Amino acid sequence: MMLRTVSPLKVKVALAGNPNVGKSVVFNNLTGARQHVGNWPGVTVEKKEGLCTFEDAKIEVVDLPGIYSLTANSIDEIIARNYIVEEAPDIVVDIVDASNLERNLYLTLQLLELGANVIILLNMMDLAEEKGFKIDTKKLEKLIGVPVVPSVAPKRIGMNELCQKIVETKKKSLTYKKIFKYSKDLEEGIERVRYVLEQYEELSKYNLRWLAIKLLEDDDEVKKLIVKSISNYNAIFSEVEKIKSELEKKYDDLIVAFADERYRIISQIVSQVVTKVQVEEPTLTSMLDEVFTHKYLGIPIFLTLMWAVFQFTFTVAAPISDLFDMIFSSLAEIASTNIKPTWLGSLIGEGIIGGLGFVFVFAPNIFFMFLALSILEDSGYLARAAFNMDKIMYKLGLHGKSFIPLLLGFGCNVPAIMSTRTIDNENDRLITILVNPLMSCSARLPVYVLFAGIFFSAYAGNVIFSMYLLGIVLAVLIALILRKTLFPGRPSYFVMEMPPYMVPTLRSIVVHTWERGSMFIKKAGTIIIAGLVAIWALSNIPYGAPIEESLVGQFGKLLEPIFAPFGWDWRIAVALFFGFIAKEIVIGSLAILYGTGEETLYGPISNALTPLSAYALMAFVLIYVPCIATVGIIKQETGSWKWTLFAIAYELILAYLVAGFIILIGHLIGLA
């Protein structure tokens, strides 16, 4: 008997759509955990790919960046375009927000113009209904000429139907390519340009109608393509110019003329498929915007919410932190008393478990902080916060879009710096990246909590808050200085969409929080363990010697003079040195260096420092290089060692100066 093997059907699918239409929810629904995140070739825009098996088919899904149109004006649009043109996916799933049909179909029209094989996923049907729209999807299908699958992605409604459509399309080799006709004059112009292009063999693999339209729209990328593929490109350009100037007798501007025509086609379609079933009443979004973006109330509300986020982060997490602390301390004790030989017990107990304990105690804080930020982001509030802060940001020489990356910096600078990708202008983006480490990330919090608890117990909260404030003030100052010196000019134009408010789904918040928070766990499990083991080893060589005479002791003594003016001893010098790996290590290494657990760390530290020198130390920890991961991400995002080294250097110098300044002021007002 022979086994018949059927090779699975392979389908290549790209997901396209405007920002905030639920594209990533659809992507996650389709691919589940089978995702691969990388970068698009040559640029630092995130590329997500995944695999979806449906019946006997393997569907490879690529998530294109969220875009409004297919012009050549942003890196995201160019990526999406090039992918569709060069990689020729079998199907482009265009995810459309049903509650904003008119806006979203603009991209659909351009996808069809490009010659993509489009299936529309009409998402957010529930929201459209809430807004009082009734959409005749069958009619829409007929008018727009491509399949339309209604869906509510967070509830997974429509996902099976979509997969079915995709597989069916591939199996039957169906193509959905509707051509929408522009006005008579424009069509004539397009035909004439097309005729010119047809003479060139080299262009035959492209969609000539699309090239013609783009040439009339003065599209830089298409012009580059012509220059690249045809030696006699000037002949084409001069023909196109001739046709353009004739058309421009009729239309003021061709870019506007084409856009106008597209909107005309769209509004014809929309008027036939959408009926408004109820009279307009103020929507939730407009009511909430009344309050959240109020001229005078907006900022106080924002500050109140931020205060609530911090309260939530620290108070709610406290009991869980205590629990972790208990577990780790007892584990460490069990390990160091029971494991033989003693040195191994000491390594595992004090070095690894003890050190990790110090770090993991803060995991609840970090997760709660990300949880709170995810809720603010997914609910649509963060965009409003950016609106409120734009005027202030502009005055500070920062771009309005810099605000969200700076805010995310309180959680972790790594995702925060990655989120600067939304800023188109290179100078604006560099400034935002360079000052981002000054936003006090959650890894620095353990250091503040420890020192504030020991030296300022009654005002610990205020002292910690002052660190965050100091970070913000310094970020603003540095941004102003950078704008005045290295990056002259004004922040560039910007536009930001305001997603409708919605109650975030539990699933999306959990996924969001986990994606970010798990980076902390990974860091703890790898870099931090390695750092702690290194410190433990160095402090135990030669074994049995008093710690001052160990390798780490000798090294610390070498560093001590640098920090002597601030009254920090060699142990702190060592902790700061290793804190370069990750700030969490500062505390873990102090514990190792003093050879104690957390309960007993208070004693030696309160003897080693004064409140003044402790405060200066907190400021130093705030300012100097956050961690290796941040350095890595700065290198990745700026693509330049020059700026990476610049960031490290200015932060070290600034940290030293500010710590010195605090000590000086302290002495002057007699606090020492």
Add this chain to the structure above:
Amino acid sequence: MYSTVQMPLALVPEGALVEVVAYSPNVGRGFMHKVTALGLIPGAIIKVIRNHFPGPIMLDIKGFRIFIGHGIANKILVRVIG
């Protein structure tokens, strides 16, 4: 409140309904591509929800909310229609 007077979008009071008339003469292609994709084309009717002059402006374009910086708003000429 019908008016034929043109003014930059940046100066329109909150709550006004306006029609886009034209762009300033000195705008580039990049600007044009950006605003047309958002639906800010001559003839479009938009509502000014918030105007934090001289800061950003929040607009409602056919039920879709965006905010644009002062710089862009200064280069879009509109007339108030309600």
